[in-house]
Amino acid sequence: MGDGNKLANPAPLGLMGFGMTTVLLNIHNSGFFPDAGSMIxxxxxxxxxxxxxxxxxxxxxxxxxxxxxxxxxxxSFWLTLVAMWGLPKTGLAVAPPREFVGCYLFMWGLFTALMFVGTLKANRVLQFIFASLAVLFVLLAVEHWVAEEAAHVIGKIAGFEGIICGFSAIYLAMAEVINEAHGKVLLPVGE
Structure with a gap:
């Protein structure tokens, strides 16, 4: 049956939660669907x-x-993002100014860039996830700091970059599940 003390790897769950939600939001950001709605x-x-x-x-x-x-x-990022969207609709809070949302996104970009340093001894896919996520947050921050005309273009670029970032997390999640299930590397991660 296996070692009763062995703990399952929780990373695929977290990576899938991050990856799938990121892909779906950035399909919206890319302009494919104008309303993110209740699904996101x-x-x-x-x-x-x-x-x-x-x-x-x-x-x-x-x-x-x-x-x-x-x-x-x-x-927590996802929960705060949903709260920022939802609370103003309930009347419990006022929506933050666009530029201040840019500061929020920039802080997440800074955090992600620092977390990227923690991946430098990890596999290449994890490094790519954190590097591309840092770029995504910076693009999203800049989108909120520039004029509306430029923001539209930067938002679309960020959307496509976010789709790539999200799919890279999905890939790593499935690589960890499939490789463990088969006891060998079927999906390489660049060890």
Whole structure:
């Protein structure tokens, strides 16, 4: 049956929560669907948010500081993003000015760039995820700081870049699941 003390790897859950939610939001950002609607908010709360928080707690249990910090932080990112969209609609809070949202996104970009340093001894796919996510956050911040005409173009570029970032997380999640299930490397991650 296996070792009763062995803990499952929570990273694929967190990576899928991040990856799928990121892809869907950035399909919207790319302009394919004009209204993100309740689907993105639902994904942001439950899969991008709660699933990553759960993965972060499980990484804590495994003693993985990097994984705990990454998943708990990005799970919280999704929850705060949904709150920023939803709370003004309820009348419980005022929507922040566009430029201040840029500051919020820039801070996440800075955090991600610093987390990228933590990936430098990890596999290449994880490095790519964090590098592309840092670029995505900076593009999204700039989108909120420039004039509306330029913001539209930068937002579309960010959307396509975000789709690539999200799919890279999905790839790593499935590589970890499939490689473990088969006991050998079927999907390389650049060890």
């Amino acid at each position: 908010m639902g994904m942001g709360i439950f899969f991008g948010g709660l699933a990553q928080l759960i993965a972060g707690v499980l990484e804590f249990r495994k003693g993985n500081t990097f994984g705990m910090t990454a998943f708990a932080s990005y799970g």
